[in-house]
Amino acid sequence: MSGSDRFFFWMGSSIRQLVVILATLLSLFPIYFMAVSAFKTKDEYIANKWGLPAAPILDNFATAFSGERFFIRFANSTILTVGSVLISLIIACLAAYAFARMEFPGKRALFNLLISLMVIPPVVLIVPLFVSMVQWKLVNTYQGVILIYTGLMLPFSTFLMTNFFRTIPREIIDAALIDGASNFGVFWRIMMPLSAPAVMTLVVVNALWVWNELLIALVFLQKDELKTLMVGIAAMRSRHYVDIPATMAGLLIATIPIVVLYMFGQRYFIRGLVSGAVK
Amino acid sequence: MRYKKYEPWLYLAPTLLALVLVFAYPVVRLVILSMQRRSKGEMIFVGLANYRSLFKDDVFLEAVGNNLYLLISVPIMVAVALILAIFLFERIKGWRFYQTTLFLPYLLPIVVVGLIFSYIFQLSGVLNEFLTLIGLERFALDWLGSTKLALPTVMFVVVWKEVGLGVVLFLARLMSVEEELFDAARIDGASWWEMQWYVTIPQLSTVIEFFTVISVITMLSWVFNYVYVMTAGGPGNSTMVTELYVYLQGFRYNQMNLAAATSVLILIVTIVLIFVQFRLREGEDGWEQI
Numbered sequence: 001m002s003g004s005d006r007f008f009f010w011m012g013s014s015i016r017q018l019v020v021i022l023a024t025l026l027s028l029f030p031i032y033f034m035a036v037s038a039f040k041t042k043d044e045y046i047a048n049k050w051g052l053p054a055a056p057i058l059d060n061f062a063t064a065f066s067g068e069r070f071f072i073r074f075a076n077s078t079i080l081t082v083g084s085v086l087i088s089l090i091i092a093c094l095a096a097y098a099f100a101r102m103e104f105p106g107k108r109a110l111f112n113l114l115i116s117l118m119v120i121p122p123v124v125l126i127v128p129l130f131v132s133m134v135q136w137k138l139v140n141t142y143q144g145v146i147l148i149y150t151g152l153m154l155p156f157s158t159f160l161m162t163n164f165f166r167t168i169p170r171e172i173i174d175a176a177l178i179d180g181a182s183n184f185g186v187f188w189r190i191m192m193p194l195s196a197p198a199v200m201t202l203v204v205v206n207a208l209w210v211w212n213e214l215l216i217a218l219v220f221l222q223k224d225e226l227k228t229l230m231v232g233i234a235a236m237r238s239r240h241y242v243d244i245p246a247t248m249a250g251l252l253i254a255t256i257p258i259v260v261l262y263m264f265g266q267r268y269f270i271r272g273l274v275s276g277a278v279k
Numbered sequence: 280m281r282y283k284k285y286e287p288w289l290y291l292a293p294t295l296l297a298l299v300l301v302f303a304y305p306v307v308r309l310v311i312l313s314m315q316r317r318s319k320g321e322m323i324f325v326g327l328a329n330y331r332s333l334f335k336d337d338v339f340l341e342a343v344g345n346n347l348y349l350l351i352s353v354p355i356m357v358a359v360a361l362i363l364a365i366f367l368f369e370r371i372k373g374w375r376f377y378q379t380t381l382f383l384p385y386l387l388p389i390v391v392v393g394l395i396f397s398y399i400f401q402l403s404g405v406l407n408e409f410l411t412l413i414g415l416e417r418f419a420l421d422w423l424g425s426t427k428l429a430l431p432t433v434m435f436v437v438v439w440k441e442v443g444l445g446v447v448l449f450l451a452r453l454m455s456v457e458e459e460l461f462d463a464a465r466i467d468g469a470s471w472w473e474m475q476w477y478v479t480i481p482q483l484s485t486v487i488e489f490f491t492v493i494s495v496i497t498m499l500s501w502v503f504n505y506v507y508v509m510t511a512g513g514p515g516n517s518t519m520v521t522e523l524y525v526y527l528q529g530f531r532y533n534q535m536n537l538a539a540a541t542s543v544l545i546l547i548v549t550i551v552l553i554f555v556q557f558r559l560r561e562g563e564d565g566w567e568q569i
Contacts, residue, residue, distance in 0.1 A: 012471070016366040023363055024380050027443070030395045031383065033405060037398075049405040095294035098287040101280055116553045117302060119493070121500035123522040124542040124549070125301065127529050128308035151301025154294055173280065183282055187290075212388035214504045215522075219530055230390045234508050237394055244398055251391045262386050266379065269386075270447055 031255075038249040045245050060249035069224070069232070070250065076221070077229040079142055081210045084149035085203055088157050091150070092202075093195075096161030097187045101173070111162070117155040122148075126219050133220065140223045148216055153206050164198035165191055197268065204265035208258060229254050306546070312539035329540035339541065342519040345430055349498040349520075352434050356494055357487060359438070360445025365479060367446070368453045378450060385443040393508030396436045397423060426517040429510050433518055437505055441497060445490045452486045453479065492556045499552075500545050521545055 037045055039056035048054070064070060098104070099111060129148060130139070138144030168191060176190050192199075217228040233254060236247050262269060313329055315322045333339045363381060367374045384392065399406050400422035407419035422432045456478075464478050480487070503522035506512060512519040512527070521541055529538030 013371065016369065016371050020363065020366050020371060020374075020377050023359075024377050026439070027381050027384050030392065030399060030439075031387070033399060034391075034395050049408055091293035091297065094290045098290035102282055102287040102290075104284075104287040112557075114298075116550075116557075117298070119496050119549060119553055120302065121496070121522070121545065121549060123500060123503060123525055124309065124546040125305045127525065127535055127538045127542055128305035128312060129301070130529070131308065131312065131535065132305065147297070148301055151297045154297055154301075158294060177280060183280065183286065186280075208386060212390070214388075214390055214507065215526070218507075219526070230388055233388075233394060234390050237397060237508060247394065248398075251394060255387060255391055258386055258388070259383075262383070270382070270451065 034248050034251055034255075037245050038252045040245050042243065042245055060243075060246045061253070063243065063246040064250035064253060069227075070253075072225060073227055073229040073232040074253075076142075076226060077211055080145055080149065080217075080228065081207050083142065084146045084153065084210055085206045087146065088150040088153040088206065089199065089202060092154055092157035093161050093192065093199075094187075095154075095158045096165050097191060099158065099162040100165035111159075114155045114158055118159065122152060122215060126215065130219060139220055140226055142226075145216060145220050148220065149210050149213070153209065157202055157206065160202055161195065161198060164195055168194055197271075200265060201268040201271050204261055204269045207261060208269075211258060309539050309542055309546070312536055313543045316536050329536050330544075333537065333540055333544075336537075338516050338519060339521075339524055341516045342521045342524045345518060346499050346502075346520050348430060349434055349437070349502065350495060352438050353491060353494045353498060356438050356442050356445060357491055360442050360449055360490065361480075361483070361487070363442075363446045364449035364453060365475060367450055378447065381446050382443040384440045385447075387440070389440065389504035390508050392436065392440055393505050396439075397509045400432055423510055424514060426515050429514060429518045433502075433505055433509055436509065437498070437502060441494065445494075448486050448490055449483055452483055456482045489556075492552060496549060496552055499548060 033050065036050075036052055038060050039053040039058070040048070041057055041059075044053060044055075099107065125148075133139045133144050136144070138147070172190060172194075173186055176186050181189065212230060213228075214230045214234060217231050218234070221227055221231070233250065236242075236250065314324060314326055316325045316328065317323075367378055371377075398404055401407075402419075402421045402424060404422075406422070410416065410419045420428055423429050460478055460482070461474065464474050469477065500522060502520055503526065506518050506520050506523050507526075510518040512523050522545070525538045525541045525545070528534040528541065
């Protein structure tokens, strides 16, 4: 490499570095802004919006916890997330077993339909679902919302699990069958334990989706004691007295479970998303 | 593996039941609702009258226009994601860290992101303070409070949040490209641009197409949360979108039938887009893809 080549190479790589660093700062700034504001007094927030807090305080967290029925909302979100993620996981795995290991008429058509359902926006379903849920007396119940969430998560979940089940070598299954295992035994004792990574992916992706969901929670859980964390947060903005640092503290608490889940399951999460798009 | 003819259906039954309850039955009911109207406490069939009233409603038309406006951001998102993914793929120092942080916005709840940004973009918010500090007071505007700027501002937030998905998808695909392809191009003396144009982009074409379709669908029918939290459709109707229109008609103004008609239109557009996506991959059905 001649001197000028090296110079251009250096220029190119530092431009790349610069672009990526700027993008990263832009990605992180709102999160930083939320985190530092949560530790400021109202006066300090006004005087010093973007610096670190001079004297960090924890009062905002106390305010956030005490206001807006924070714990109930947190519990509601947790119940819905755990309930619908578990149910959809179990029934998606059962369906995926049939798709991956059995033949039946209409299999391909059904599978293609399932893939198409992944992109149906929930908004088109809320009006008729609401009418039905009123008749079935499931408005303002956990069961109703868990049913909707489960249904909406099934297409992706079944797709991902089918995909994974098909990679499990036939020999393992044949060996178990020769040893006298039933079909369900193969599913439960062979397929499921071997699918732990895919199950992890699914749990992380689906849990994030349910935790963050707003529209369905807003429409189907209108009673105050049933509202979810996201619905509670969305309502914070329209309040007359806006205590920004306390709001930020609330946002921070609502975000922490997600960041923890992400740190814990990052590679599963990325694998799950990529599996939908990349062969 | 031996099994009775009905056995697959036992495994499929719970899933099929849930899909019927959550997708099939509601869609049928939706279409029926969209052709009815309440009259003297009874539902009567009115044909396409609801659709006709929609197209006479300025708010609905404005909502459609705003959704279409948001499509401007799709090419921007694809380009930004592509550039970042290529730079990361070239293994700049700390690329793993950058990948993690660039993806972080995609995970955060839209509600949280929307609220944080609505404070950042306040008239007396941190952005305007910063602009004033560096001597650009002229650009310290009411980002979410003016009818001209609110929609582009919302669009910026959508891009900010969704672009990380593109980066991750593109990067994952690039990592599975055989190294020899790049080496061969390098040996043939390809410049950086030629390399991207003749190797990277063709290799990424299916993922780019996937991300483009997904982003179009996002802009047309997954922006409710952003708008609901940041602007509630305002000021005026400058950030009204079709989803918010459905929500307001159905659950605020008690016009379920108009909401249903709007939903049918959104559904049709989505189905057309899915169909396009399948057609683009002609010869490959979903089963072969996996």
